[in-house]
Structure formats: structure tokens, C-alpha cells
Amino acid sequence: MGACAALNCTSTDRIKATTDIAGPGVLYAYIVSALLAVAAVAFGYLSDSLPAWYLNETDEAVIASFQTWLPSGKNVAPLKWLYVKIKNVLCFGGPSSPHRKLSRQQRQEVLTRFVLTLSDQQLATGLAILIAAVANQCTLSVWEFQLAFSLAWFSSTTHLATLDCLHEYFLEHGAVHNWRVLGMVALLLLLMYSLVMNLASVDTTLPVACTFLYFGDRGLYDQTDLIISDILSISLTLIILTWQYVVRIRWSYKNKETKPTIVERTLFSLRTRRFREALQPTKKELDLILEEAAAEHDSTSRRRELERIRISKGLQYHWLVAWRASCTYSESFLSLGPMLCFMISFGFTQLYVNRWHSLAPVDIDTSMSVGQIMPLFLLVLPPLVAAESYYGKSGATWMLIDC
Template sequence: MVDCSYLSDENRFPDSFRNLDPNPDISGNGVLIGFIGTAYFSFLLLVVQYLMGSSEDTKLDVSANPVDKKLLSFIWRYLGKPSDRYKEPLKNAILAMSDTQIVTGLSILASGFSQLNSGLGIFHWNIVAYLAWFSSVTHLCTLTFLRRYFQANPGIRMLRMILMLLLALTLAIALLPTGGACGPSYEYNRGVYPGAPAKCCFLLMGRRHGFIADDGAYIVSLIISEVGFCKDLVKA
């Protein structure tokens, strides 16, 4: 069990909370490389797919954006247009990366929530929240090139919608305590240290310190970004 009694008396703040213990399941090099690496690989695939000029995948009416047409024509003039034989493999790769982003986002959040009662520190909780947010944004980007696929597969679209809503809801909850004293700029003078239990941050919400930072609204923007998380899939 996590002892948060120090919230009512900061003089009782345990010295052990001042130290940050390693947590390779969340902040290990392999975990970070796995998350960031797959995200950048997904971005690379999206860039290549864009250069293919496959408007039938991004728009259901098969129309092309005039700006995209001019830009792609300019690029193709100097680099040449990629062969159409790569369209289907690219689409399958983007679909696989899209699935990966949802799974990794949900898995890191599940790992974080499961460790709350074990004393997961504030530092690692912030990593959990921001890695999951990074995965959700990357996944949202992949949907741009999967509209027609989901339009043709309503069952898969509904399953994806459920998973997206689950990810958005859990991520919004995870982001809430990161906006105030438990955010990236820890308030040491108030007994908040990177090694302090993240569970206590949820108890801290609504108290005099609040959970929305006074000097910035970045946490609000992160949560608002989740409101439109399912827009592309709904439009499909």
C-alpha cells in the first residue's frame, strides 16, 4: 500500500520518496526505443505513402487536394513518381503500425495503472502519460491513409472505435494529475519529488494546489487533443 499521509503534513514526507528508483518496465532503453522507434517508422511510412499520391485512400470521393497535386507534381518532376506496385504493401504496413500504436499505448497505460498501488513514482507516471499520448497522436496520423479500408470493413472499424475510445479515456485520466504539482516541473518546496508516489497525485487533485498549472495550459491542450481523437474514424 502507498502511504499518502504526508499530504496533510509535509513534515512527515518520507526520505525514501526523495530518491528515484529505476523502473526498466517503463523508462528502460528498450521500452523507449520501442515506442519512439515504431512511431518514427510509422511517420516514415506515411511520408512515403503521401509521395505515392494515393488520394483514393485519404478521401472517400477519390478527389485530390489541389495543393497536394501541385506539391506532388513538383516533387515527381525531380525525383520521379514511385511505382504503384508499392501501394498495397505500404497500406498493409501502415495498418500494422496503426494497430501497433494502439496496442503499445494501451499496454503502457495498463502497466502504469497496475503499478500505482506499488508506489510508481511521479517521474515514471509522466513518462507513461506522455508515451501513451505520443502513441495516440501517431495512431491518429495513420488513420488519414486508412479511411477507405475502414469504410470497406465496418466490423473492424467498430472494433477500432472501441479501442480508440478506451485509449482516449484512460489517457485523459492519466494526464489529469500531470498538470499541476505532479507535472514535469516538480514543486520540491511542497514535498513533491520525482520519486514520490504518483497515486498521491490523484489525491492531491482538487486540493489547494489544484491539478491545472497556473503558468501554462499545456495540460488542457493535451486533453482537448483527445476529444478529437476519433474524428477521422467517425468520418470514415
């Protein structure tokens, strides 16, 4: 805190923003990486390139419906003919190799490599910018701190979106997954702290550390307490943010198999006590029997529910159909999307308003320095990783056109 020894909490006419936070290269790199991540998740879902156990009947219906809208082979025949001609020209008249179609498992591996690289980038950059902002509270202005928070929010929500595609990878790499979860928890705590500081800060030209001098008041020279609407606003935002992290972390640890609940285990133990005393099965055998019994119970319940819908009529029929559709949707992969879309939109809006529509007088150096160019070049890594995986799976050579 040596830099805070001479802390100046006097408002200034203009803010000279650091390019490491407000520079164009940094901003565009964050935006492009977020768009790439969202596009990769959407492509993996709609192209049926996710593991089958991620999806339920709602997802399968949506994917099948989307793929029926795609152009048929007859409609794209002219484009295929043109593509073959271009390949022949680029191969200097020689015959080009036929297009290699990847299996679903191979598509999953390519998508996982691509999304994993993007996911780790988003987590690392979110942590880096918030740690740097918190460590430099004595010199960073409130405006720069707010922009850093907007970038970190944007990065964290994009990272949450990528987790849905990496479920199987995390189960297979448990130790590394735990380290990633620790990073997510650290990022969540930093986001919560930054969000509170943003609410408490009023004058955007002051250093962030000055906020502690009037924390809980509406300004440095205004001793009026914060109004209840501001407190409710930040509380709701914190609840939504924390809930999304809890849901995603819990989802990432969910096993492929549906494990029996504590209630089911207790009932099973009570009902089979006599048989267990007589047959004395091992613990592994008991677990297998219990899982099979739970699966049979789920199947029976589903059959009864569908039969009840079949024999119902009128308003009852529509109500039961709507109820089942709602329950099925809530358990689908698709149901994870709306809240994430809201959070990403919220983050983009914050970033846009704070950076391009801020009322604060700001001077920003827009020259493309090393700190601006480096984040843009890092965007090349995910496509390179995906290309390496693709060409390794398809057996093709490292060329844009496989001759």
C-alpha cells in the same frame, strides 16, 4: 487496492525506475516505430501511392511539384548500372530478373499492410502502457507515470497519423474498424485521466496514488490552490487531443461518395413532390437522382466560382484566389498534417524532457533484458508484412536480390 493499504507518501532521495517503462529498449522501440509510421505516410503521399479519392487538386499539385524535383532517368543512370552489376555478382554471374514495377493499386496494398501493422502496434502499446501505469498507481512514482504518459501520447499521436492512410481499408472492414474505434476511445479516456493526474502531481518521487491526498492543491504540504494558468493549460491540451480524435474518427467513417446534406435532401423533397406523386419512383431511384443532382450542383457552383475569379481584377482577384486556395487546402489530405506534426513534436519533446532532462533523481537499469529486447524485435513485423505483400504482388521470390 491492497497494495495501497501501506501507502507511503513521504518524499525519497532517489527514484528506482522500472525498466519496463524507462528502459532504453522500450524508449527506442517507441521512437523508431513512430518514425517508421510518419515516414510511411509521407512516402505514400509523395509517391502517389494513396487511393485517388483521398486527394484533391491541392494534393495533386503538391505531389506533381515534388516529383518534378526528383532526379531524371539520365541522372540516375550510373546508379542503375551499378545496381545491375551488383545483382549479377550476387546471382553468381547469372542474369538477374528485371525490376518489377508495381501498379498504383499494388503499391496501395503494400503500403496499407505496412501501415496497418504499425497502426495496430501503436494502439496496442499505448493501451498496454497506460493500463499498466493506472493499475500500478500505488507503486509507480509520479516520474514513472509521467514517462508512461509521454510514451502513450507519442504512441497515440503516431497512431492517429496512420489512420489517414487506412481510410479505404476501414470502409471495407467495418466490424473490425468499430473495435479499433473502441480501443481509440479507451486510449483517449486513459490519456485524459493521465494528463489530469500529471498536472495535479507535484512531487515526482511520491507514488501516483498520493496525488489524491492533495488533488487541487499545489503540493502535499502546500494548501494553495492551483493557479488559473495551469488549469487553462491542461484544458487547452485536452481540447486539442479530443478534437484530433474526433476529426480522425469522423474522417475514418467518411464514404467515398459525397452524400447529400439534410438541407439538400429537404429541398429536393419539397421541389420534387409533384413528380414523385406522379412517377412513384423507388427509394433507390430517388437516392440516385438526389446524388446526381447534388453532384451537378457542386459542379455548377465550382464553375461559377472559377468564372468569377477569371473576370475579377485587382484586389478582388487576389482575395478570391486566396479564399479558394484556403478552402481547397482545408479539404485536402495535406491539411491533416500540420496539427499531427505539432502533436508528435509535442509528444517527442515531453518524452525527451521527462526521460533525459528530468530534475528528478532517478536510477535506471540500462541492461538489455527480455523486456527491452522484445519491443525492438517487434519492429521487424511491419517490414516483414510489407515484404510479404510486395513479393506476392510482384511475383518475385523471397530473396533480397531477385535472380
